[in-house]
Amino acid sequence: MTWRTAMQQALYGEGGFYSRGERPAAHFRTSVHASPRYAEALLRLLVQVDEALGRPSRLDLVDIGAGCGGLIAQITEAADPALAARLNPVAVELAPRPPALADRIAWRTEPPETITGLVIANEWLDNIPLDVVEMTGDGPRTVLVDPATGAERLGPAPCAEDLEWLRRWWPLRDPGDRAEVGRPRCAAWASVVRRLAGGLAVAVDYCHTRDTRPPCGSLTGYRDGHAVPPVPDGSCDITAHVALDACAAGGSAAGATATALTTQRRALRALGLTGARPPITLAHRDPRAYVAALRRAGEEAELIDPTGLGGFGWLAQTKHIPLPAPLAN
Template identity: 70%
Template sequence: MVPPPPHGNVTVVAALVTEWLTWRTAMERALYGEGGFYRRGERPAEHFRTSVHASPRFATAIAQLLVDVDAALGHPDRLDLVDIGAGSGRLLGNIMASLPSGITSRLAPTAVEIAPRPSDIPASVTWRADLPDRITGLAVANEWLDNVPLDVVEHTPDGVRTVLVDPASGSERPGAEPSAEDRDWLDRWWPLHEPGDRAEIGHPRCAAWASVIGRLDRGLAIAVDYSHARDSRPPYGTLTGYRDGATVPAVPDGSCDVTAHVALDACTTAGERAGATSTLLTTQRAALLALGLSGARPPLAMAHSDPRGYVTALCRAGEDAELTDPSGLGGFGWLAQTVDIPLPPSLVQPPTS
């Protein structure tokens, strides 16, 4: 995981470990501070199931996008592939393994991750803690934005208030009124109407995504994440903790992953303001179906004519089905934005089913 761009409006004194904090500050410390969840090298696959670990077919689909991007760029001498929040580096490795040799010889793969570099990462991969200054090619942010820290507000009888949290216990209490920046974002993207309604202030995610688009000289960036839209925001928010494969209370003490779904529609606008020239906001199911995954079972006759091939195709169909399940991984949001190239044809073609 990689921390978002720093913000300068909060000063935290490390010695005050029992103070009430805003959720944004508490999450930042719990996930990315000294001894934080991601700083100490925790791997997402150890705590929750991701598309990357469900099947290498996910990487195969993204490799097809890179092939399209390479063609749109005119096959440059250097083609960037940037995995933002790379974790163990498995997605990057699987994408590289799926590419034709004509691309791999020109590929400049980069893993953006604050955790230590694993020993099995190929020497050709640049491992760094921050985003590259410039990107020509493809940038992938798979389940990154949901870990960008943010503040939480609640509609109380006294009006909308910023929620404060005790990082040791997860207990909450109302704090000050939201800042003008927070109110502006709320009014546009997540208005609150009734006492008890809560919202997660998404402008730090918008800024983080804009920082990716702003680094694209030419190419494509995709964000894949838990998401929601303005007309269907969850009334009580989505803060969740994950540890050892189970959901747990969102306690920002560094012992668990703390995450919240992403307002990808707001990130879309931020990306356009940062220079995106074309946009597609869709679901993982629609995107992967367009990229050739189907989940369709092979014909039964194949079991007799080619038993080994039938088993292989059946396994592939099961993996595709999990990746495109609309009630599971297929329900993830996909935000694809380009700078100075068209959207890849393989992504925008009508799904086959």
């Protein structure tokens, strides 16, 4: 079958990796699990969106691909009482609702039809199934995969829509070159932006742009904290980096009025995370405060490390408000 079909079945089909309730934290490290400083930074972003919208009576906070709900729970709990009273937190996830999640957080399998506020899609797009194409001497061919073993063979030529996407976003030149056709991800992101009546949508993910596409693709499996061969049998997470520049074009076509493509390092630093070590004099005046500050600095440093989480791409798109200053710079 095609990789797109195999991924859909392996991740979201009956007994699939996510549909049976697997949680990301058990298999790979994300910004959410690295530190609560990530939620703190996003809360600052939410406050700026709220101000730009004129502090509406209901402010939506939508977390798409919410996993165990940790991120939206942290943001909701940290919001000041005045903001929390107007906040409508919605977690979007196919897996079952975690029993410990606060009742006030809605749990849905689809985003709300209309959203006024902030949408966060943290490592969601990389799990949207897509097809793989390989260049041959006779032109591009769709790669087929045996879901039980991961063995591949070449299939038919891609459809016209995929060929057009490849031409624009991931041109293949030499036999053996491979591409992951991100058209379904562009469509998924566009559907999010269409639902945005006003506010900001942010996608955070492993990514590449047209000038930095990996020649052999990036399809990878993860299980128990380790990269494994991407066998689509439901035993592992299967992911591929996201062509965020192509998704940005999809969002613009869906009505986004402003766009920023940046890195997590730049975005989080602009939102106040520096990773700066506390002054050593604090250790003499207040050893406990020094240890706490040192821990905070270490957590921030991990989130903005350009060779790790800080290298993630951020796609930010707004409707009817300007880009928040930390994302506009």
